[in-house]
Structure formats: C-alpha cells, structure tokens
Amino acid sequence: MNESVRAELRKELVDLLGESKVLWSKSDLLPYTKDTYRIRFEDDHRYFPDFAVLPETTQEVQGIVRIASRRKTPLIPKGGGSNRTGMLVPIYGGILVDTIKMKRVLEVNKPDLNVTVQPGITLKELDDHLKDYGLWLTQEQGSLKIATVGGAISTSGFSRLHQKYGAIANRVMSLEVVLADGSILRTGPKVLYTSTGYRLHQLFIAAEGTLGIITEATLRVEPLPETSDVVMAFYDDFWKANEAAQRLMASGVVFSGAEAYEGHGLDRLGAPEGKTSLIYVLLHGIRGEVEAEALFVKKLVEETGGFLARHDVAMTFLDVYTEQWCGARALTGFEDVITTYVPMERMREFYDKLWNVIAPKYGIEPLPGEKYSLDVGRYRMAGGRYKLPKGERAWERYQEAVREIAVLATSFGGSIQSCHGVGIQHRENIALEYSDVALDTMRNIKRLFDPDNIMNPGKKLPMKK
Numbered sequence: 128m129n130e131s132v133r134a135e136l137r138k139e140l141v142d143l144l145g146e147s148k149v150l151w152s153k154s155d156l157l158p159y160t161k162d163t164y165r166i167r168f169e170d171d172h173r174y175f176p177d178f179a180v181l182p183e184t185t186q187e188v189q190g191i192v193r194i195a196s197r198r199k200t201p202l203i204p205k206g207g208g209s210n211r212t213g214m215l216v217p218i219y220g221g222i223l224v225d226t227i228k229m230k231r232v233l234e235v236n237k238p239d240l241n242v243t244v245q246p247g248i249t250l251k252e253l254d255d256h257l258k259d260y261g262l263w264l265t266q267e268q269g270s271l272k273i274a275t276v277g278g279a280i281s282t283s284g285f286s287r288l289h290q291k292y293g294a295i296a297n298r299v300m301s302l303e304v305v306l307a308d309g310s311i312l313r314t315g316p317k318v319l320y321t322s323t324g325y326r327l328h329q330l331f332i333a334a335e336g337t338l339g340i341i342t343e344a345t346l347r348v349e350p351l352p353e354t355s356d357v358v359m360a361f362y363d364d365f366w367k368a369n370e371a372a373q374r375l376m377a378s379g380v381v382f383s384g385a386e387a388y389e390g391h392g393l394d395r396l397g398a399p400e401g402k403t404s405l406i407y408v409l410l411h412g413i414r415g416e417v418e419a420e421a422l423f424v425k426k427l428v429e430e431t432g433g434f435l436a437r438h439d440v441a442m443t444f445l446d447v448y449t450e451q452w453c454g455a456r457a458l459t460g461f462e463d464v465i466t467t468y469v470p471m472e473r474m475r476e477f478y479d480k481l482w483n484v485i486a487p488k489y490g491i492e493p494l495p496g497e498k499y500s501l502d503v504g505r506y507r508m509a510g511g512r513y514k515l516p517k518g519e520r521a522w523e524r525y526q527e528a529v530r531e532i533a534v535l536a537t538s539f540g541g542s543i544q545s546c547h548g549v550g551i552q553h554r555e556n557i558a559l560e561y562s563d564v565a566l567d568t569m570r571n572i573k574r575l576f577d578p579d580n581i582m583n584p585g586k587k588l589p590m591k592k
C-alpha cells in the first residue's frame with residue numbers, strides 16, 4: 128500500500144473510530160502478524176496488516192467495511208487468535224478487525240433457551256455469564272478460554288461434549304453479518320428450526336472470515352445439568368481402549384463425550400504398571416440418568432479388560448485437563464496436531480501408515496503419549512501430535528508430510544480436518560476432498576458475497592490453477 132493511500136486510510140479510520148481504536152505502528156501491529164500456526168520459520172513476522180482496528184459496535188464495523196470496500200482493501204476479522212492453520216495471517220496486508228471490544232451479551236432469553244451476543248466474547252466468558260441464569264452453551268473446546276463465539280462459528284469449532292449436545296454448528300440460530308459492500312445481513316429469524324428460506328447462517332459456519340464479518344450471533348443454550356460424572360479406565364494399549372470406545376459408540380448409551388488415547392505418565396493417575404492408554408467418558412443429566420449411565424459404562428470397562436481409575440482421581444483429572452488444556456498442550460510453534468476423520472474400520476491402517484511410513488520419511492516425531500487419540504462419539508476425530516521437523520529442508524519436509532497425511536485420510540474417504548479448518552495450511556489440500564464442481568460452487572458463493580475478494584483473501588479456497 129503506498130504511503131499516501133495509507134495516510135488517507137488512517138485519517139478515515141481515525142475519524143470513524145477515534146485514535147485509541149486504530150493501531151498502525153509496527154510495534155502495535157506485531158501481535159497481529161500471525162496466529163498459532165507456525166508459518167515458514169523465517170517468515171514468522173513477515174506479514175503485517177496495515178492497520179488493526181478495535182470496533183465496539185455493528186455500526187463501527189459497517190463504517191470500517193465501507194472504507195475498505197471503497198479502496199478494495201483486504202479485511203481480516205479476528206477473534207481470540209487461537210486457530211491453528213494460519214487463518215489470520217495478513218498475507219496481503221489490509222485492515223485487521225479485532226473483535227476484542229465486542230463482548231456484550233445483548234439478550235438472554237431463558238424461556239426460549241437462547242442468547243444473543245457480540246462475536247468477541249470468549250466461550251468461557253459466555254458460560255460464566257450464563258451460569259447466573261442456570262444455563263450453559265456446552266461448547267467445550269480445548270481453547271474455550273481464548274476462542275470467541277465469532278471464531279468458533281467461523282471455524283466450526285469442535286466440542287468434546289458433542290455426542291450429547293452437538294457443537295457450535297448445531298447451536299447457531301441466526302447471525303448478523305456485515306457484508307463486503309457494507310450492507311448488514313440478518314440471516315433469518317431467531318429460531319433453531321424453520322423450513323422457510325435458504326439457511327443462510329449455515330454459510331458462515333467454517334467460513335473463516337471469507338464471506339463477511341459476524342457482528343451478532345443468536346445461539347441455542349441448554350439448562351445446566353443437575354449433575355455430571357466421569358468414568359475413567361486404563362488399558363494395556365490404545366487398541367484395547369479403542370475396543371471399549373467402539374462398543375460404547377455402538378451401545379446407544381447417551382454419554383456427553385468421551386476420548387480414548389495413548390497417554391504418558393498414567394502412573395501418576397493411579398494406572399497399574401504397563402497400562403499405556405485410557406478412556407474417559409463424560410456424563411451429564413439428571414441424577415438417576417447419570418447414575419444408570421455410569422453403571423453401564425463401568426460394566427463395559429469390566430467386559431473389555433479395563434482397569435477403573437479411582438473416582439476422585441478421575442474427577443480431579445478432568446477439571447485440571449479442561450482448565451490447563453490450553454497451557455499444557457499448546458506447545459504451539461514447535462508442534463502440530465492432526466485432527467482428521469477416518470472411517471473407523473480404516474483407523475488402524477491410517478495410524479500404521481502415519482507413524483511407520485510417513486513420519487520416518489519426513490522426520491516428524493510423535494510427542495510422548497500423543498501418538499493415538501480418538502474423540503469418541505458422532506464426530507470420531509482421530510488425532511495425534513508431533514514435533515515439527517528440524518534440520519535441512521525442515522519446512523518443505525513438514526509441508527510434504529502434511530500433504531501426505533491429507534492424501535492418506537482422503538484416500539480412505541475421510542476428511543483432513545475435523546475442526547482446525549483450512550486457513551493457509553490446507554488451502555491446496557482441500558481439493559483432495561472436494562470435486563472441481565464443488566470448489567467452483569464455493570468460489571461462486573464467495574464471488575456473490577465478496578466480488579472484490581476483500582474478505583480474508585488467500586484463505587480457505589485453493590488458488591485456481
């Protein structure tokens with residue numbers, strides 16, 4: 128952007144928002160150069176936005192979009208910055224719209240179990256607010272303290288309680304969105320169920336800020352459960368824990384969420400020697416229901432040769448696990464995470480190829496105890512974590528490995544990303560799971576909403592060859 132255009136833009140933005148809500152110095156913009164995706168190592172802080180702005184209202188967002196739209200300047204909406212695929216990297220500069228000041232809860236409608244909020248409120252802040260009304264959102268992401276409502280919708284965030292409560296994609300009732308020309312779209316009535324109209328709000332789920340800026344969301348919430356419980360058990364290896372997981376999923380019992388994984392240091396949780404893996408099953412509901420479900424799961428553990436963890440240990444573990452997940456597991460910058468979907472009958476084959484063929488070929492190494500994990504339930508996300516390669520051609524080897532993992536998952540009829548979206552990391556890889564016609568349809572939708580391609584350009588969709 129040339130200096131005279133930058134000066135004009137700065138004046139217009141300051142006239143609209145005031146000096147304190149417009150950032151332009153290099154030092155103020157440094158935190159906006161990247162998100163938790165490790166871009167090419169030497170490029171880490173290469174991409175600066177020209178401005179970052181901190182609007183508080185829909186009208187201010189509208190004003191910003193109108194200014195950008197007149198000059199065809201890129202706009203990048205930002206929530207908590209916790210995405211893992213480079214969705215916020217300002218590769219073409221432009222105006223980064225930070226929603227950190229848009230945190231207001233606009234309405235809590237208890238009889239109809241819904242809430243209307245601004246997009247910048249974090250999932251944790253929203254739950255803290257709802258608690259006073261005896262309600263909760265149920266969107267338990269590992270990043271719930273930093274991820275915002277706008278970010279969770281725009282990435283189709285995964286919740287570990289999805290089996291019983293679904294995830295954010297199932298909770299969006301209506302959205303207010305500022306479109307690329309500055310007009311304000313209300314996607315439909317504030318209802319969860321209707322058969323009228325095209326379901327426009329669905330287009331913004333997982334849109335990664337490429338179709339417009341969400342300025343308000345109405346979401347379905349739930350009454351806080353009377354009680355909750357957890358059953359945790361240790362197994363000799365992941366595949367034995369997986370057997371329990373498969374039986375649980377086939378049983379029809381209504382658990383809220385569950386995870387089976389290979390862990391390390393399980394002795395600290397009271398696991399007998401030789402047990403390398405665990406499963407935990409979360410239960411929420413009314414007392415009698417939860418007690419009956421816990422009994423059912425314990426019997427299943429017994430039948431599959433598991434070793435039940437002490438109840439108090441399981442309860443404490445779960446609290447700590449949720450509270451510390453962000454800090455403890457996000458070694459971002461040095462590791463990457465696989466969150467893929469593969470059909471259950473191909474999962475073993477997937478992991479065999481992943482760790483025995485792909486990993487040694489590109490020099491990627493699983494983090495201790497992070498080789499296998501399955502989010503048990505409807506979404507069945509199979510994952511793992513690995514250290515980024517080091518040494519010669521480290522970046523290229525990392526990209527090649529990611530690509531090969533994507534090819535493997537899609538060759539089984541799976542998906543390369545259950546919940547971390549596309550961003551820049553998978554921009555070219557998604558062509559593996561969508562046909563040309565599907566991709567062209569997406570491009571046409573993008574063009575309809577954003578003819579000048581100013582909304583988070585260069586993300587989500589592959590470049591046209």
Ligand SMILES: Cc1cc2nc3c(=O)[nH]c(=O)nc-3n(C[C@H](O)[C@H](O)[C@H](O)COP(=O)(O)OP(=O)(O)OC[C@H]3O[C@@H](n4cnc5c(N)ncnc54)[C@H](O)[C@@H]3O)c2cc1C
Nearest residue numbers: 206207208209210269270275277278281284285335336341
């Ligand atoms: C430790 C850790 C744990 C994680 N655990 C989970 C997990 O359990 N489940 C899961 O799904 N993900 C998880 N993630 C990934 C990440 O937290 C999610 O993708 C999250 O939903 C992103 O929200 P955010 O507010 O941080 O969005 P950001 O990273 O700020 O933005 C993400 C995308 O949303 C767009 N966006 C943000 N706000 C708006 C808006 N108002 N209007 C339009 N577009 C907007 C941005 O442009 C960008 O494309 C985890 C990440 C970390 C670091």
